[in-house]
Amino acid sequence: MKRLFLQLACVLMLSMLLSPAWAVDPLPSWKDGPSRRAIVTFVEASTQAGAPGFIPVEDRIATFDNDGTLWSEQPVYFQVFFVIDRVKALAPEHPEWKDTEPYRSLMADDLFTAMASGEDGLMEVLAATHAGMSVEEFSTQVREWIASARHPSTNLPYTAMIYQPMRELLDYLRANGYKTYIVSGGGQAFMRPWTEEVYGIPPEQVIGSYSELEYTVRQGKPVLMKLPKVGLVDDNVGKPVGIQRFIGRRPVFAFGNSDGDLQMLQWTMAGKGPHFAGIVHHTDSEREWAYDRTSKIGKLDKALDVAAENGWTVVDMAKEWSQVHPEP
Amino acid sequence: MKRLFLQLACVLMLSMLLSPAWAVDPLPSWKDGPSRRAIVTFVEASTQAGAPGFIPVEDRIATFDNDGTLWSEQPVYFQVFFVIDRVKALAPEHPEWKDTEPYRSLMADDLFTAMASGEDGLMEVLAATHAGMSVEEFSTQVREWIASARHPSTNLPYTAMIYQPMRELLDYLRANGYKTYIVSGGGQAFMRPWTEEVYGIPPEQVIGSYSELEYTVRQGKPVLMKLPKVGLVDDNVGKPVGIQRFIGRRPVFAFGNSDGDLQMLQWTMAGKGPHFAGIVHHTDSEREWAYDRTSKIGKLDKALDVAAENGWTVVDMAKEWSQVHPEP
Numbered sequence: 176m177k178r179l180f181l182q183l184a185c186v187l188m189l190s191m192l193l194s195p196a197w198a199v200d201p202l203p204s205w206k207d208g209p210s211r212r213a214i215v216t217f218v219e220a221s222t223q224a225g226a227p228g229f230i231p232v233e234d235r236i237a238t239f240d241n242d243g244t245l246w247s248e249q250p251v252y253f254q255v256f257f258v259i260d261r262v263k264a265l266a267p268e269h270p271e272w273k274d275t276e277p278y279r280s281l282m283a284d285d286l287f288t289a290m291a292s293g294e295d296g297l298m299e300v301l302a303a304t305h306a307g308m309s310v311e312e313f314s315t316q317v318r319e320w321i322a323s324a325r326h327p328s329t330n331l332p333y334t335a336m337i338y339q340p341m342r343e344l345l346d347y348l349r350a351n352g353y354k355t356y357i358v359s360g361g362g363q364a365f366m367r368p369w370t371e372e373v374y375g376i377p378p379e380q381v382i383g384s385y386s387e388l389e390y391t392v393r394q395g396k397p398v399l400m401k402l403p404k405v406g407l408v409d410d411n412v413g414k415p416v417g418i419q420r421f422i423g424r425r426p427v428f429a430f431g432n433s434d435g436d437l438q439m440l441q442w443t444m445a446g447k448g449p450h451f452a453g454i455v456h457h458t459d460s461e462r463e464w465a466y467d468r469t470s471k472i473g474k475l476d477k478a479l480d481v482a483a484e485n486g487w488t489v490v491d492m493a494k495e496w497s498q499v500h501p502e503p
Numbered sequence: 504m505k506r507l508f509l510q511l512a513c514v515l516m517l518s519m520l521l522s523p524a525w526a527v528d529p530l531p532s533w534k535d536g537p538s539r540r541a542i543v544t545f546v547e548a549s550t551q552a553g554a555p556g557f558i559p560v561e562d563r564i565a566t567f568d569n570d571g572t573l574w575s576e577q578p579v580y581f582q583v584f585f586v587i588d589r590v591k592a593l594a595p596e597h598p599e600w601k602d603t604e605p606y607r608s609l610m611a612d613d614l615f616t617a618m619a620s621g622e623d624g625l626m627e628v629l630a631a632t633h634a635g636m637s638v639e640e641f642s643t644q645v646r647e648w649i650a651s652a653r654h655p656s657t658n659l660p661y662t663a664m665i666y667q668p669m670r671e672l673l674d675y676l677r678a679n680g681y682k683t684y685i686v687s688g689g690g691q692a693f694m695r696p697w698t699e700e701v702y703g704i705p706p707e708q709v710i711g712s713y714s715e716l717e718y719t720v721r722q723g724k725p726v727l728m729k730l731p732k733v734g735l736v737d738d739n740v741g742k743p744v745g746i747q748r749f750i751g752r753r754p755v756f757a758f759g760n761s762d763g764d765l766q767m768l769q770w771t772m773a774g775k776g777p778h779f780a781g782i783v784h785h786t787d788s789e790r791e792w793a794y795d796r797t798s799k800i801g802k803l804d805k806a807l808d809v810a811a812e813n814g815w816t817v818v819d820m821a822k823e824w825s826q827v828h829p830e831p
Contacts, residue, residue: 233699233705310747354707363748363751364751367751371561377561378750378751378752379682379707379749379750379751379752381751385748387744388744388747388748389740389744390740390741390743390744390766390770396773397743397766397769397770397773399743399744399747399770406748412717412718413718415718415725415727416715416716416717416718416727419638419716419727420691420713420716420734421707421749422706422707423691423692423695423706423707423709424706424707438718438725441725442718442725442727445724445725
């Protein structure tokens, strides 16, 4: 009798543990609302063999923009702050910079004057800060910077300014058999040193803009040197190109936040079978920033119209996220 | 008493199942010999936490050349036969080809005259056969070809000319937590349609030479068009470049068969911690082909010297493989 009771108790506990009603909410920072419902409906259908929304596990490829989609991007892309800090660190070796644009403005933290110096000036700064060293040397610079630098207005480490709901979404997708990728206009080599720890995305799943590399032998050891030559601008039409080159399959799930993500979203939605396109709409001037059609950074204009026309999921950050950045 | 006996029987059966002596040999086509022993010793140590040869699972990246390492490559790289068949298929639209090199020689299966036409001629043929269509259209052509084409001397499908021992090695590595990649001088888009089925390697783990792509909208649908412009020549110094670009970490295990793999092997061996470099030495004129220092295809000369100097594993195909291609 005692054994039967124990067996019954076991069965009961197991069924409670396995019941969805008792499962932990995988998306606690997403309030009940159209975006959360659309995501959960899509993902649940995609894992049910035989259901019309089913997606074979090998096709569960999910791609995410980074700046403005996985972490904040105001007042400028955070990589610009890295550039400024590198310029300041290198300035003693370059006394001429204090009279040369865009270096002078960058050193004075005057971002928009610096950006107005045009593409040639910015390319020169990128060459000075992102080339001429080995891939390991550059990784070390990024690691040191990301561990110590602070955002000018929040005074938070940049990695504390990721979006908690998107971190949950990445975990939720992976728990449902999705392979998660970053597809960013930002530098691939700038992201790879920290994305695994911060987002759970390993280096080989980080697609971004990159420079050409040169293999050479230095003091008897092979090295890969970063060259001042752009290999891929992984933005706008460059995003589907990067996706095809790196993944070789079309995503079934994609998330962005700006017009720079439009082609990635369109490429995703033009595939066969079930597909999902999401946009983070920055509507929250209290907890984050509010911007869209006329923003200098992260402009969301045409993609907002296309999303409305096609019924894509547009996340109203202010209304739909109970939390923006992770708890400190 | 009966219960105790059952419990004992369970423990005994479990320990038998878990004992290595009872495990199925994961490398049945590798005879006992220096290569097999070196591989097994390295892989077993790499999975033993605390052992000097231990490698954390996220660093278990293994890269393999394809032509001559995972499948045969004689009398020419198999992709050349694809090119010939494409030229023949397209010839009716190009009456001028029958009087133009290298098309004339290709259509006459005269490979070495065709190859002597120089780089410009070959680039033109590549442009005619590998560009001007969408990525899906090209994939379809490859799929149809690989399913139907036969090797001129063995009359086997090309995918039947993979190396059984290397297929076992790929499985063995994956069973031990390694992520396996192809890093080939051959075309990435030519390999991706069949590597998952044939080698268990998905498209996103296939690095190869590739052409530039253009994102455009055709009849209202986004398409990625293959352009007649080389993006990466993934051979020689291009292999470490491709590895860094696609994986972003250095391999700990690499296998090649020719001088075109030397830099990949050197890059692998120059990393910190335990590393393994292997070379397939084509010594088997009966079951496959025997060639090395003076071969036009798959020349293995300098890499053979470097391997000997550094004690890398050189597989004597004739002596160390009990089987070359899979059983029909």
